Amino acid sequence: MSAVDPWLARLSHALPHHALSRLVHRLARIESPRVQPLLRAFVRRFGLDMSEAAEPDIAAYPSFNALFTRALRDGVRPLEGDPATVVSPADARVSASGRIEAGRIFQAKGHDYSVEELLGGENDLAVPFRDGHFVTLYLSPRHYHRLHMPLDGTLTHAIHVPGRLFSVAPRIVRHVPRIYARNERVVALFDTRFGPMATALIGAQNVGSIETVWAGEITPPAAREASCVTWPERDIALERGAEMGRFNLGSSVVLLLPPGPLELEPALTPETEVQVRSALGRYTGRD
Template sequence: MLDWFKVNLQYILPKHLLSRLVGKLASAEMGSLTTGLIKLFIKHFKVNMDEALYPQPEHYRTFNAFFTRPLQPDARPIDEDENVIIHAVDGAVSQFGDINADSIFQAKGHNYSLTTLLGGKPEMASPFKDGKFATVYLSPKDYHRIHMPVEGTLTDMIYVPGELFSVNPLTAANVPGLFARNERVVTFFDTPVGRMAMVLVGATIVASIETVWSGTVTPPAGKNVQHWSYEKDTESSVKLAKGEEMGRFKLGSTIVVCFEKDVIEFDELTAGQVTRLGEPMAHVSPASDNV
């Protein structure tokens, strides 16, 4: 009954208003109050501050600065093997596997549309049909910067307006089409293993989604899908190395990464498995033309 209440309450809460209010508080400089909130958060969620570049709560002037804290340079070694696709974030595997035509598995009894997830543009989704996907959930205690699982050149970014349901495992198991109905930022890259899409999914009280090339994408929330295209072969091209930061969440959320058919093979992943940035997630498939 409690789980039913937690899920169904989200349908009636003013999620966008609540998220923006929390965002304003999280970006405010409130001195000792901010420090006190950070200390409570660290204690409640058991955040490991030993790996943070600045481990003292007093260093952070806003809650957002703490939440997007950088790590020490050696905290997340990057597997440099060119045949290895690395985990892009700290988190936990929600689901992974095959994209069946245009369908992605969300949870038992729930699938959602690849095309809808990627912004409703069939031409953008087409390369990923029958490919592979991985969904990773970032909990409040996790490091909230997102990095590249493989080197890539940015080609497109799409902002998709939508709901702001929670993306925790309980909600994922009970809200149909969750990741394709929440607000999200979809990024597309050309990589040595083909096309890659990285989807940054918004959620309740996620105050902001940012990328390193454009800064804050949302808020403010838009009412229409927006599409930006980028030059690939100019001095201004956005080229990011494997393991390099590509974006960040201010408060927790989820990523979905998609690859083309027959280009990668997942390592021994399991649902619920803890992920650490830089560790192997998959390998380039021997069947790939890019090997």
Template sequence: MLDSIKIKLQYLLPKQGLTRLAGWGAEKRAAMLTHWVIKGFARYYHVDMKEAKDPDLKSYPTFNAFFVRPLRDGARPVVSGLDMLCLPADGAVSQLGAITDGKLFQAKGHFYSLEALLAGNYLLAEQFKEGQFATIYLAPRDYHRVHMPCDGVLREMIYVPGDLFSVNPLTAANVPNLFARNERVICLFDTEFGPMVQILVGATIVGSIETVWAGCVTPPREGIIKRWTYPAAGSEGAIALEKGEEMGRFKLGSTVINLFAAGQINFMPQLSNGTVTRMGAPFAEAIRQSTKVKAETAVVQTDPIVVDDIKTPTETTPVPAGMAQAGVTKPAAPPEEI
């Protein structure tokens, strides 16, 4: 009964107004009042301040400064290895697995369209057809900076306006198409493992979504889709980020969705619905081309060809994988309004 009331309120409450109010309050410097709010929040949600670079709650001038607090050095070691991808955020796995028939699993029998998630961009959706996805939910107590799962060169950023439903597990299980209807920032990267998308999903009282290259992407909330394009690897102004490097942050709670192309990665077997995640820990392992070729050759075993009683088996040469990495800093093209 209580859960049903909570879901109905999601539809009835003025989510945009509440979010603006929360964002305004979270940026205010109110001295002792700010300290009381931060202290109460940390106690209620059991925030582990021992991991923070500055564990003193009184040192944060605003609630937002506390909420996006950096961690101390060494708090989140990043998994090593060229074939290993790291988890992009602290939180818990909501869902992960295959993108089947252009759909992603949300929760409790709900699926949503890959094309809808990508704001109707069917050409971009085609790149991830039959690929893999992972959805990670960041609870209020979590560290709220988002990092790169692998080295990547930014190619495109798309801001998509939308609803601001909560993205907690209860809402995910009861609001259809939740992630395809909420506000979001879609970031497309070129990586060694093919194209990779990292999506920062907005939610109720998420005051803003920021990226390290563009700063605050939302607000303002103008109700139009915006698109930015960036130079390719090796070009002047290319934006290259390394595995484990920060790429964005939420000022109050939310969700990160990763998309990978087909045949590029396998998620770590220990990850499943509800698994607690820590940024930098093992996320997935690359499927190298040489491994794919060997697997394909091993699948079909035929009798050898006999010529004058000499048996000659067939052979396959492995193909190496790789990608040139690139430079740094500023976007080369202004946003397009769609």
């Protein structure tokens, strides 16, 4: 940990989070030949593996946002395990994982937050996760930024919670209490064969927007209060590994899983790199 990290965290409180993110939202969508040198520099700087992309030619991407949301070519991320296997929703780095203890989720040393506040105060939706499991994943600029289903599921609720847009880089997460419950976020809840599952898509500094496949772009439109939409009448069912949304620029995902005999992968420790559709764990004793 750098000695300057606490100072960066304090500085982040004073930044105009939403104004900066709206600016980035516009800049990332500028389509111009003049963007190409910047895209090539970005690919070199962060080590993007364009051989994995459905379109490997950088010149085919008209804007930063198009590059960030690039599709992968077929076969690059095979789906691991069987229907009882929970797979990663993203290419990412593990921030934390484990049991939800009496309704509280571990963030970093000295910091935790409640499931209820993560879900925008929806206590009835939070109760089933009280003694469940969680995995927090951080997407860095070099990662693939589309998000995929960890289990087969049917959408039941979608929650948009307005909030701050602190950076979710690990060096900041260690010093900003309850950061995932304070940042703007979109939470999707699904019914699965093992019980309810929630994917909390966390907004962050410079994240242009968050999209889902069922509602399109949800942020950045401004809101002052949390909103919860019930979706059962739409019967939106997504298969394990299917695309469910995307970040237009990077952020984090907090995955909430129901109680039960879930065995997380032993290698699922902080700083571990995982790939989308790779196994995070498996519910044992199930077909």
